[in-house]
Amino acid sequence: xxWRGRKRSSHIEDRRGQRxxxxxxxxxxGMPRLRMxxxxxxxxxxxxxxxxxxxxxxxxALGVDPSQxxxxxxxxxxxxxxxxxxGPVATDDMTKFVGVVVxxxxxxxxxxxxxxxxxxxxxxxxxxSGQTRSxxxxxxxxxxxxxxxxxDRKVYIDLDFYETLRRRFGAPGDFAQAxxxxxxxxxxxxxxxxxxxxxxxxxxRLSTEEANAWSVKVELQADCYAGIWAAFAGQxxxxxxxxxxxxxxxxxxxxxxxLQKQAQGFAVPKTFTHGTSAQRKRWFExxxxxxxxxxxxxxxxxxx
Ligand SMILES: [Zn+2]
Numbered sequence: 473x474x475w476r477g478r479k480r481s482s483h484i485e486d487r488r489g490q491r492x493x494x495x496x497x498x499x500x501x502g503m504p505r506l507r508m509x510x511x512x513x514x515x516x517x518x519x520x521x522x523x524x525x526x527x528x529x530x531x532x533a534l535g536v537d538p539s540q541x542x543x544x545x546x547x548x549x550x551x552x553x554x555x556x557x558x559g560p561v562a563t564d565d566m567t568k569f570v571g572v573v574v575x576x577x578x579x580x581x582x583x584x585x586x587x588x589x590x591x592x593x594x595x596x597x598x599x600x601s602g603q604t605r606s607x608x609x610x611x612x613x614x615x616x617x618x619x620x621x622x623x624d625r626k627v628y629i630d631l632d633f634y635e636t637l638r639r640r641f642g643a644p645g646d647f648a649q650a651x652x653x654x655x656x657x658x659x660x661x662x663x664x665x666x667x668x669x670x671x672x673x674x675x676x677r678l679s680t681e682e683a684n685a686w687s688v689k690v691e692l693q694a695d696c697y698a699g700i701w702a703a704f705a706g707q708x709x710x711x712x713x714x715x716x717x718x719x720x721x722x723x724x725x726x727x728x729x730x731l732q733k734q735a736q737g738f739a740v741p742k743t744f745t746h747g748t749s750a751q752r753k754r755w756f757e758x759x760x761x762x763x764x765x766x767x768x769x770x771x772x773x774x775x776x
């Protein structure tokens with residue numbers, strides 16, 4: 473991805489250098505199966521990109537009809553083919569890289585919202601190291617992976633996760649890293665369109681299985697939105713050869729079936745919360761090839 477020298481978002485909160493977690497959280501970033509709700513007060517959960525079960529969050533009803541967003545289109549062409557894809561972004565450059573990706577998501581979603589007569593209010597992206605407290609979704613730490621917290625409308629990311637993505641999940645490359653961010657920002661878009669608040673409001677009356685099925689639709693829509701962002705990045709001439717493959721590979725590597733087979737040797741579909749590898753790739757691709765939020769309606773799709 474050709475990101476150097478691009479404008480960076482001002483909505484980045486760098487919490488590195490603050491107190492580190494008291495043991496047990498260091499290093500490479502793990503892969504939790506489940507994150508328990510906090511008791512008392514606002515119970516919250518993050519919407520992590522990998523296998524994190526979405527927990528109860530009382531979303532804010534914004535009165536925005538999701539269907540209002542279904543008409544935005546972006547014209548886009550195929551990815552340019554001139555330069556080889558770069559590797560993962562070095563740690564020193566990571567904050568800048570995140571800033572550029574987030575800025576590009578802001579440009580995209582500001583445009584799409586505006587096309588629909590709406591205003592895009594961007595989330596803050598918190599970069600942390602060790603652990604940090606989120607607003608309503610408990611403590612974020614290296615083992616949770618990146619997630620979006622509807623309670624404070626912030627995306628949390630420990631940059632060590634990118635090393636995990638590369639080494640443990642076999643998803644190297646800067647565009648794999650960008651995809652992860654674009655997916656989490658996609659959850660913020662869902663918060664603004666009412667998709668997330670509706671899900672969170674419904675959760676108490678859903679069985680686990682029903683909630684999982686609903687979660688998969690939410691997650692695949694966020695993958696589709698990440699694909700739209702990739703199309704936008706192409707339009708902005710940021711793509712290098714191999715970038716889209718990096719994102720597709722990442723989407724595939726963190727599919728529920730792949731993760732479960734890796735962890736326990738077999739997959740249990742009714743426990744899926746994010747979708748299979750094939751589904752995640754398909755919905756990213758749908759967003760990328762259509763560049764149209766209307767193509768991301770996982771809720772009325774006959775087939776996921
Ligand atoms: Zn997600």
